[in-house]
Amino acid sequence: MENADQAAAMPPPPLRPDHVPQELVRPYPFAARGTTSTAVPRDYIPEIHEFPPVFWVDGAPGSIPGAWVPRRYADLQQVYLDTDNFTAQGASPFASMIGESWFQIPSAAEPPLHSRYRLVLNPMFSPKRINKLDDRIRQYAHDRLQELRPHGECEFVSEFAFEFPIRVFLELMGLPQERMAEFLGWEHAILRSDSMEPVAAAVRSVTSYLTEQCEDRLSNPKDDLLTMVVETEIEGRKLTEDELKGFCFNLFVGGLDTVSTNMSAHFRHLAENADDQQFLRSNPEKIPDAIDELMRAYAAVTTLRICKQETEVGGVRILPGDLMLMPTLLAAHDPEVFPDPEIIDLARKPRHVSFGCGPHLCIGMYLAKREMRIAMEEALAILPAFSVAPDAEVVSFCSIAPIGPVELPLVWDV
Numbered sequence: 001m002e003n004a005d006q007a008a009a010m011p012p013p014p015l016r017p018d019h020v021p022q023e024l025v026r027p028y029p030f031a032a033r034g035t036t037s038t039a040v041p042r043d044y045i046p047e048i049h050e051f052p053p054v055f056w057v058d059g060a061p062g063s064i065p066g067a068w069v070p071r072r073y074a075d076l077q078q079v080y081l082d083t084d085n086f087t088a089q090g091a092s093p094f095a096s097m098i099g100e101s102w103f104q105i106p107s108a109a110e111p112p113l114h115s116r117y118r119l120v121l122n123p124m125f126s127p128k129r130i131n132k133l134d135d136r137i138r139q140y141a142h143d144r145l146q147e148l149r150p151h152g153e154c155e156f157v158s159e160f161a162f163e164f165p166i167r168v169f170l171e172l173m174g175l176p177q178e179r180m181a182e183f184l185g186w187e188h189a190i191l192r193s194d195s196m197e198p199v200a201a202a203v204r205s206v207t208s209y210l211t212e213q214c215e216d217r218l219s220n221p222k223d224d225l226l227t228m229v230v231e232t233e234i235e236g237r238k239l240t241e242d243e244l245k246g247f248c249f250n251l252f253v254g255g256l257d258t259v260s261t262n263m264s265a266h267f268r269h270l271a272e273n274a275d276d277q278q279f280l281r282s283n284p285e286k287i288p289d290a291i292d293e294l295m296r297a298y299a300a301v302t303t304l305r306i307c308k309q310e311t312e313v314g315g316v317r318i319l320p321g322d323l324m325l326m327p328t329l330l331a332a333h334d335p336e337v338f339p340d341p342e343i344i345d346l347a348r349k350p351r352h353v354s355f356g357c358g359p360h361l362c363i364g365m366y367l368a369k370r371e372m373r374i375a376m377e378e379a380l381a382i383l384p385a386f387s388v389a390p391d392a393e394v395v396s397f398c399s400i401a402p403i404g405p406v407e408l409p410l411v412w413d414v
C-alpha cells in the first residue's frame, strides 16, 4: 500500500474534470495534509456518511489531486474486487522519483501476473511461517517495555511504536538489528518529508541496500525471507533485479508505518478508556478480538486506485484516469454495515476492510496482527495501568497517510 507522502511527489492538482457534477463535490478532511487534535475518527465520520455514496474531493496544493471517494463499505469492496476497471499501477511515484522503472510488487502488479506473484509470496507470510518469529517478536516487545517501565512515562510513538515493527522487519528479512536507526531515518524521510529531495534520497538508499542484500543471499543463503525471495521462481524463472527491488520496497512502505500508526491508535484508546484496558488486563485471551475491533474503529490506511475503463460506482460515472481514494476508515464506520459504528465494542468481531480485500488483501496481515497482539499482551503484563499524560493534547495525522497519533505521551505509577 502506498503512503501519503506520495502527495509530496504528485503533480499539481488538475482542474476538476468536466464530468464531475458540482452537486457531488464535498470537503473531505482526510485529503488535506495536516493534523487534528480532535478524537479521530468520531468527530468527522458521521457527517461524511451524510454525503452522497461516492463524492468528489478537489485537489489541494501539497496534497493529492482531485479524486472520487467511496464512503460505503459495499462500494469500497466493489472497487477493490474490480481489477478489470481499476488498477493500483501508476499510483505510486517512488520509482519514477529516482528515475527508475520498477513498480511495487505485488501492490502495483496487474492480473494475471499479480496472482502468480501472490502464489509464491503468500507462503512467506503464512501463519506457520510467522509462528517462527513469535519468540523474537515477544522478546523485542518485552525488553523495550521493561526498559520503559521504571520511567513511569513514555512518548509511545517514538519510544516504542516506530522501532518495534522495524525490529520485526529486520528479523524477518534476516538483516542486522544494528541497522535500526538507519531504517528509522529512511522511514521518516519517506513518510514525513515536506519536499521531494529527502524522499527520493531515502527511496534510493532503501532500494540499493535491499538489492545489495539480495545479491549477498545468492552466494550466502540464510534462513530468512530475502533468501526465500531470491530463490523463488515464477513462470520457471528467478525474479529480476527490478522485481526484487519492487517487492522489497513494497514491504518497506507497507509494513512499518502501518503497524506503528495502528498500534499507537490502539494504545491511545486503552489509555483513554480505563474500563477497556482493565477488561483486557483481566482477559488477555480477548486481545485478538479486541484488536480486530480496534483495527475497524481506527482504520488508518487509505489506498489509491486509478480507473482503467468507464464504469459506475455507487451510481456515479467514473471515467478512465479518474483517481479513487479508498479510505478504509469510512467503510469501517458505514452505518449500513456496522450498527452504532462509533461505539467501540471489543467483542464485536467485525468483518472490516482495514487490511483491504480481494486480490490485494494485505500480505502482511497475519504478521501485523501478531505484532500488535504481542505488543499489547506484553504492555498489559509489564506496565501498570497507563493513561494519557494530564494536560497533554493528542494530535493525530489527518491525511491520506495513515491516520493516527503523531505523539502519545503515556504515564503510569511506578
Ligand code: HEM
Binding pocket: 001, 080, 088, 105, 106, 107, 108, 118, 250, 251, 254, 255, 256, 258, 259, 262, 300, 301, 303, 304, 328, 353, 354, 355, 356, 357, 359, 360, 361, 362, 363, 364, 365, 367, 368
Ligand atoms: C496494521 C498494519 C497494516 C495495515 C493496516 C495494512 C493495510 C493494507 C491494505 C489496506 C492493503 C491493500 C492495499 C490495496 O489494495 O491497495 C495492504 C496491502 C499490502 N500490505 Fe499491508 N498493512 C499492514 C501491515 C503490513 C505488513 C506488516 C506488511 C509486510 C511486512 C504489509 C505488506 C503489504 C503488501 C506487500 C501489500 C500489497 C498486497 C498486494 O497488492 O497483493 N502490510 N496492506
